[in-house]
Amino acid sequence: MAEEPQPEAAPAAVAATTEVAVAEKAPVEAEKEKKVEEETPAVEAEAKEEKKDEAAAAAAAGGDEAGAIEGTGSFKEESNLVADLPDPEKKALDEFKQLIAAALAACEFNLPPPPPPPKAKVEAAVEETKAEETKAEEEPKAEEPAKEEEPKAEVAAAAAAPPEAGTEEPKAEASSEEAKTEEPKAEAAADEPAKEESKAEAAPAEEAKPAEPEPEEKTVVVTEEEAATKTVEAIEETVVPAAAAPAAAATEEAAAPEPEVQAAAAPEPVLIWGVPLVGDDERTDTVLLKFLRAREFKVKEAMAMLRSAVLWRKRFGIESLLDADLALPELDSVVFYRGADREGHPVCYNVYGEFQDKDLYEKAFGDEEKRERFLKWRIQLLERGILSQLDFSPSGICSMVQVTDLKNSPPMLGKHRAVTRQAVALLQDNYPEFIAKKVFINVPWWYLAANKMMSPFLTQRTKSKFIFASPAKSAETLFRYIAPExxxxxxxxxxxxxxxxxxxxxxxxxxxxxxxxxxxxxxPVTENSTIGWELRVLGWEVSYGAEFTPDAEGGYTVIVQKTRKVPANEEPIMKGSFKVGEPGKIVLTINNPASKKKKLLYRSKVKSTSESV
Structure with missing residues (x-):
């Protein structure tokens, strides 16, 4: 998981399932390698099932299986100086800049504002309001006949007593009054169809203007009885404003986002890794060339990649992530930066064997929340490394070397797999051309065999960046690219x-x-000085001794360290020091009785006696 869009496995695809956290892959070979990544699980399963056959094939192709080294590592970075570019690449860069300027003017690098209700939603809300109004109208209509009957019954009862009178009338008068009340009832019955008709006319009017209550609706139902009129009016007053409110709210909602859209339309300055996308900053060309090379100078594809990367950085919250405390100090031994290669590229080491510690594994991948935090931690580490380790000036170092140790890596299938694939995709899509070389060490034989199978699917540019070394050749392979110190x-x-x-x-x-x-x-040592040294023989199983021999004739040789056999499990580094009073030399003797050659590393430092006190 360190600094570049590099997929999980060996040749950019196989490593995906083998590496635990994120063995990134250079996004240069985007689409072809995505296809390879999708085929990875099947390839790995096949590699396991046909283990013996693959071993034989690997041995036949690479000679000594234990010491086989795959991959040439022949990739050479191109110049970022515009003057050094071929004419077609210069033309592509100019066109790319024009597209970026146009995209900035059109605010294409701005995140969209919080989405206002789309037109379809507003229209749907209006339709829903209409439906509610219609339903609300139908309910009171259905209830009105029953409610009107009640006032009629009350009128009939009231008719038994003389209006404005507190005493009872004779029964004869009552019967005559009943006859009279039958006439109003007949009239009311005759009036009802007219009422229904007027309501039917009012309903279409309401549908045409759902947000505006019709003033006539309060007087649509007219009866002689005050009680009946008040009841109908009360129902309509409740229904009409309630129905109008959602429509008004929907209209306001549609209108409200307009100022936000106008505010968001203002162009924003766009920087990526602290470098502006337009302007006279000399680092701009370096960044833009990364995207162009990742898409083989296909300008429109490079533009799409850049736009997507900028928007992703805003959505992911890269700026705030840089200062976030994710509380994962235990992972400092899993992925870390250390030193530089022989060309000055910073080196990032990925040590997935650390996840053999079950507690550490659970802390990193135990549940969805932890896996999400691990992904943020990985991106944070990469971003910090880019800002602190790389220089985007045309003649500066703007890429890094990745070293991935596959020794004791967790199994391919596990809780880490999903977040690994997610990280690989993010790195591949958003961090183009950040890998100068990718060195896989302690690679098992079946991994090399799978690499041979996948190699035809990879571009030459990708293959030239990847190097694979078996356990016996890992240190020696590293020293080809990184000095032992x-x-x-x-x-x-x-x-x-x-x-x-x-x-x-x-x-x-x-x-x-x-x-x-x-x-x-x-x-050699001089008079009155102290000499210090350290040495290491890879794999040891040798005899080692040290002595001091003076320059003066007749001087006595002094044994500093008695010769002894050093086993393979000895301390990796031997140290020694000797204080001399006369000129001479320290002689280190290493005897290799084995039938295989050995790699010896040593260095020394001379201090004056005053310095050593």
Whole structure:
């Protein structure tokens, strides 16, 4: 998971399922490698099932299986100086800049504002309001006959008593009054169809204008009885405003976002990794060339990739993520930056064997929330590395070397798989051309076999960036690209944290000890000084001793370290020091009785006596 869009496995695809966290892949070979990545699980399953056959094939193709090294690592970075570009690439860069300027003017790099209700939604809301109004109208209409009957019954009862009178009338008068009340009832019955008709006319009017209550509706129902009129009016007053409210709200909602849209339309300055996309900044060309090279100078595809990357960074919250405390110090030993290669590229190490610790594995991938945090941590580490380690000036170092240790990596299938694939996709799509080389070490034989199978699907540019080394060749392979003083002790080098005696500025000398032979190293020393040295033989199983021989004739040789056999499980580095009072030399003797050659690393430092006190 370190600094570049690189997929999970060996040749950009196989590693995907083998590496636990994120073995990134250069996004240069985008679409072809995406296809490879999708085929990865099937390939790996097949590699496992036909393990023996693959082993034989790998041995036949690579010679000694234990020491096989795959991949040429022949990739050479192109110049970022515009003057050095071929004419077609210059033309593509100019066209790319024009597209970016047009996109900035059109605010294509701005995140859209919070989406206002789309037109379809507003229309749907209006239709829904109409439906509600219609339904609300139908309900009171259905209830009105029953409600009107009640007032009629009351009228009939009231007719038994003389209006404005508190005493009872004679029964004869009552019967005559009943006869009279029958006439109003007949009239009311005759009036009802007219009422229904007027309501039917009012309904279409309401549908045409759902947000505007019709003033006539309050007087649509007219009866002689005050009670009946009040009841109908009360129902309509409740229905009409309630129905009008949603329509008004929908209209306001549709109108409200307009100022927001206008505010969002203002162009924003766009920077990526602290570099502006337009202007006179010399670093701009370097960044734009990354996207162009990732898409083989196809300008429209590069533009689509850049736009997508900028919008993703805003959605993902890269700026705020840089300062976030994700509380994962335990992962410092899983992915870390250390030193530089022989060309000055920073080196990022991915050590997935650390996840053998079950507690650490659970803390990183135990549940969805933890996996999401791990992904943020990985992106944060990459972003910080880019800002602190890389220089986007045309002549600067703007890419890095990835070293992925596959020793004791977790199984291909596990809780980490989903987040690994997600991280690979993000790195591939949003971090183009950030990998100068990708070195896989301690690679198992079946991985090399799978790499051979997948190799035909990869572009030459991708294949030229990847190097695969078996356990027996891992340290030696690293030293081809990274000086031993820069390589951590755990990977075969001499770099140690907080070493009080030696630093990365103290160069290491490499020697090869032939089989069944002896190698001597002479370190000259001056009078009144202290000499210090350290050495390492990869795999040891040799004899080692040190002595001081004075320059003066007749001087006595002083044994500094008695010769002894050093087993393979010995401390990786031997240290020694000697205080001398006369000029002479320290002689280190290493005897290799084995039938295989050995790699010897050593360095020394002379201090004056005053310095050593």
């Amino acid at each position: 820069q390589v951590p002790v755990q990977f075969g080098g001499l770099f140690k944290e907080d070493d009080p005696e030696f630093t990365t500025s103290d160069a290491v000398t490499e020697l090869t000890i032939k089989p069944s032979s002896k190698e001597t190293v002479e370190i």
